[in-house]
Amino acid sequence: MKFRYLRYFVTVARARHFTRAAQELGISQPPLSQQILQLEREVGTPLFRRLSRGVELTEAGESFYQDACQILELSDIALERTRGIARGVNGSLSLGITSSDAFHPKIFSLIRQFQVSHPSVTIHQVERNMSAMMAALSDAELDIAFVRLPCESCKGFNLRIIDEEPMVIALHRSHPLTGHTTLRLEQLQSLPLILFPRDISPELYELVSDRCIDAGINMNRTYESSQLSSSLSMVRAGFGFTLVPNSMTCIAHPEISYHVIEGLSFNTDIAIAWRRFERSRTVKRFLDEQERVLLS
Numbered sequence: 001m002k003f004r005y006l007r008y009f010v011t012v013a014r015a016r017h018f019t020r021a022a023q024e025l026g027i028s029q030p031p032l033s034q035q036i037l038q039l040e041r042e043v044g045t046p047l048f049r050r051l052s053r054g055v056e057l058t059e060a061g062e063s064f065y066q067d068a069c070q071i072l073e074l075s076d077i078a079l080e081r082t083r084g085i086a087r088g089v090n091g092s093l094s095l096g097i098t099s100s101d102a103f104h105p106k107i108f109s110l111i112r113q114f115q116v117s118h119p120s121v122t123i124h125q126v127e128r129n130m131s132a133m134m135a136a137l138s139d140a141e142l143d144i145a146f147v148r149l150p151c152e153s154c155k156g157f158n159l160r161i162i163d164e165e166p167m168v169i170a171l172h173r174s175h176p177l178t179g180h181t182t183l184r185l186e187q188l189q190s191l192p193l194i195l196f197p198r199d200i201s202p203e204l205y206e207l208v209s210d211r212c213i214d215a216g217i218n219m220n221r222t223y224e225s226s227q228l229s230s231s232l233s234m235v236r237a238g239f240g241f242t243l244v245p246n247s248m249t250c251i252a253h254p255e256i257s258y259h260v261i262e263g264l265s266f267n268t269d270i271a272i273a274w275r276r277f278e279r280s281r282t283v284k285r286f287l288d289e290q291e292r293v294l295l296s
Helices: 003-015 019-023 029-043 059-087 105-117 130-139 152-156 201-216 228-236 246-250 281-295
Strands: 048-051 056-057 089-098 121-127 144-149 158-172 194-195 239-244 258-261 267-274
Touching: 003 019, 003 029, 003 059, 019 029, 048 158, 056 059, 089 130, 089 281, 105 130, 105 158, 105 281, 130 144, 130 152, 130 267, 144 158, 144 281, 158 246, 158 281, 194 201, 194 228, 201 239, 228 239, 228 246, 228 258, 239 246, 267 281
Parallel strands: 089 121, 089 144, 194 239
Antiparallel strands: 048 056, 144 267, 158 239, 158 258, 158 267
C-alpha cells in the first residue's frame, strides 16, 4: 500500500468531499478520486459512500480511518524524532561518572543545563570505576565519560579538562591533629592509609602512593577500600586516614574532619572524555553546550 493513499484517504474523510479535499491537497479532483478507488480495490471493500453532495465513511471506512490516523501520527512522530536526532536535539545520551567525580558540582550543573535546553534528549547516567568506564566508552556503551586525571587509558580518547581539584586529608575527629585546618602528610606517619584498589584507577593510585611514600607513610600498613567514597566510611570507623578530592568534603559527618594538605601541590584534573571521530550530533551538542557554559 502506498503511503500517500493514507494521507489522501484521511483528507477526504475529514473534508467529506472530494473537491474540497483535492483543494486542500493541492491536486485536481479526478486524480484524487482515482487514488481513492485504487485504495478501495487494494483494501477490498468500499471505504466511502458517494452522495450527491459529498461522501461519508462506510463502517469499514470508519475503522480504517481510525487506524490510518494513528499510522500517520506515528509516521510524523518518527520523522520528527529522526530529524531531531540528526540535529542533536532528540535521541539519548549515556554519561559515565566515577564515584570520585559524583560529588563534583560542576559536572551535574553541566548535565542539568543540557537537559533543560534539550528536554527531548534522554540522559542515562552510569556510575562506574575508571577502568570499567573506559572500557564501556571504547565499546560504545557510553557516549561521554567524566574522568579524573591522570589516567593512562584515557589517552586513546578526546579529552577536555573542565576543572582542577585538590586532594584533601580525611581524618577521624578523635585524632589530636583535627584542630588544625592544614596538615602535612608527614604528620600522619603513625596512621594507616586507606587506599582504593589499584586496578580502579592505576595512575591515580600511583599518584597518591608516591605522595605518601615521599611523606614517609608506611605503605605496608594500608587498608583497601572498594571505592573512594567507601574510604570515608572506614575513616569514620577508625581504620586510619585517607585522601579524597575536595568536592567529597560535602559528605559531612561529625566523626570526620577534612584538612588542606600543607606544603604539597596535590591536584587532579576533571575532564570530559569522548571517542575520537565521534559522529553523534547529540554528543557534539553536549560538548558545544559544555564549552559554552564553561566559557560564559
